[in-house]
Amino acid sequence: MNIVNFTPVTATLGGMIIGLAVVIFFLFNGRLVGISSIAANALTEKENKFDNLLFLLGLIIGPIIFSLFVNKDISITISNSFILLIFAGLLVGLGTRISGGCTSGHGISGIGRFSLRSIIATITFMIVGVLTVLIKNFI
Amino acid sequence: MNKLISLISGIIFGIGLVISQMINPEKVLGFLDLFGNWDPSLAFVMIGALIITSPMFHLIKKKEKPLFVDSFNYSKNKEINNKLIIGSVLFGAGWGLGGLCPGPAISSIALLNINSISFVVSMFFGFYLVKLFKLSS
Numbered sequence: 001m002n003i004v005n006f007t008p009v010t011a012t013l014g015g016m017i018i019g020l021a022v023v024i025f026f027l028f029n030g031r032l033v034g035i036s037s038i039a040a041n042a043l044t045e046k047e048n049k050f051d052n053l054l055f056l057l058g059l060i061i062g063p064i065i066f067s068l069f070v071n072k073d074i075s076i077t078i079s080n081s082f083i084l085l086i087f088a089g090l091l092v093g094l095g096t097r098i099s100g101g102c103t104s105g106h107g108i109s110g111i112g113r114f115s116l117r118s119i120i121a122t123i124t125f126m127i128v129g130v131l132t133v134l135i136k137n138f139i
Numbered sequence: 140m141n142k143l144i145s146l147i148s149g150i151i152f153g154i155g156l157v158i159s160q161m162i163n164p165e166k167v168l169g170f171l172d173l174f175g176n177w178d179p180s181l182a183f184v185m186i187g188a189l190i191i192t193s194p195m196f197h198l199i200k201k202k203e204k205p206l207f208v209d210s211f212n213y214s215k216n217k218e219i220n221n222k223l224i225i226g227s228v229l230f231g232a233g234w235g236l237g238g239l240c241p242g243p244a245i246s247s248i249a250l251l252n253i254n255s256i257s258f259v260v261s262m263f264f265g266f267y268l269v270k271l272f273k274l275s276s
Contacts, residue, residue: 004176005169007160011180014159015187021152022188023195028144030205032213033152035242040266051145056245058149063162063249066154074157076247077165078254084236089244089258091233093265096241099226100216100276103240104152106227107185109213112192113200117219124224125231126171132235133171 022108025055032113034105035059036096095125141207153246159184162246164238164255171235222276 022033029051042052067074078085096102099121101110106125110118156162161184169178204210234240239247239258247255269275 001174001177003179005166005178005180007178007180008183011159011183012187014155014157014161015184015189016191017155017158018152018184019155019188019191019195021148021155022192023199024144024151025148026196026205026211026213027199028205028207029141029148030208030211030213033148035152035240035245036266039241039245039263040270043263043266044270051142054142054145055149055152058146058151059153059156059242059246060149060249062150062153062155063157063246065150066157074162074250076163076250076252076255078238078252079165080237080254082254082257085239085254085258086261088233088237088239089261090265091229091236092240092244092258093233093262093267094269094274095226095228095230095233095265097226097266097269098274098276099223099230100214102230102242103234104242108188108192111185112189113196114193115217117217117223120219121223121227124227125234128228128231129171129235130173132232133168134174136236137172137175 018104018108019112022104022112032105032109034101034109036102037100037105040093040097099125144207152242153249155188156243156246159187162243162250164243167234167240167243168238171238216276218276220276222274226276 025033038052038055063074106118106121160166170181244259
């Protein structure tokens with residue numbers, strides 16, 4: 001193992017900002033943030049539809065506002081092929097709804113309230129994620 | 140007012156994803172490459188979030204009700220079953236293949252990247268299938 005590209009300060013700061021968003025949503029609206037739930041329910045459920053859509057809109061315009069504010073473009077690297085991403089997206093869509101949460105719902109909101117169910121889910125998807133990358137690097 | 144909070148929470152969450160760089164799949168894949176070139180940053184994002192959420196959840200839950208709505212509304216499901224594990228395995232595999240999970244994937248729509256938009260469309264199709272076949276845990 002080599003440690004590379006490690007950015008502990010911005011990672012912790014960004015994480016705290018994410019935590020703040022989750023706390024605000026809970027304090028004012030009484031709901032715990034789980035992006036997969038919010039997104040799936042925005043698509044399929046009538047309850048809280050407008051709230052869910054507004055949250056998703058915020059998620060999309062947040063980076064734009066930030067990038068205008070700091071006057072810097074956001075660059076991301078996606079090295080995977082189109083077909084692989086379509087397949088990965090399907091797995092993420094199915095998996096997060098079957099298990100009832102993703103990195104935010106289980107990983108932050110669930111672990112934040114010490115839910116054993118969420119701790120088990122998070123450990124499981126992290127181990128499988130690590131194994132998937134390990135196997136992908138071998139092929 | 141609660142509608143405004145939904146929008147603001149989403150915006151702050153999205154800004155957090157940019158500052159932490161979790162919007163970039165390469166950063167996430169770096170974290171999952173534990174046995175190669177490992178980038179531990181994602182663990183610090185989770186720690187940063189949890190040091191805010193866990194004490195605050197504890198305090199907020201003592202309140203009778205949230206500030207802008209009549210009652211708290213979140214899953215109290217404690218069941219540890221096959222669906223929890225199977226779903227997490229499928230999610231972990233998709234996460235490891237693409238380097239995108241739902242939050243960063245949706246946020247990255249802002250960057251108009253055709254690959255991440257395709258991922259999102261496919262992810263929503265997955266959400267729909269789970270609803271259609273009632274597979275949710």
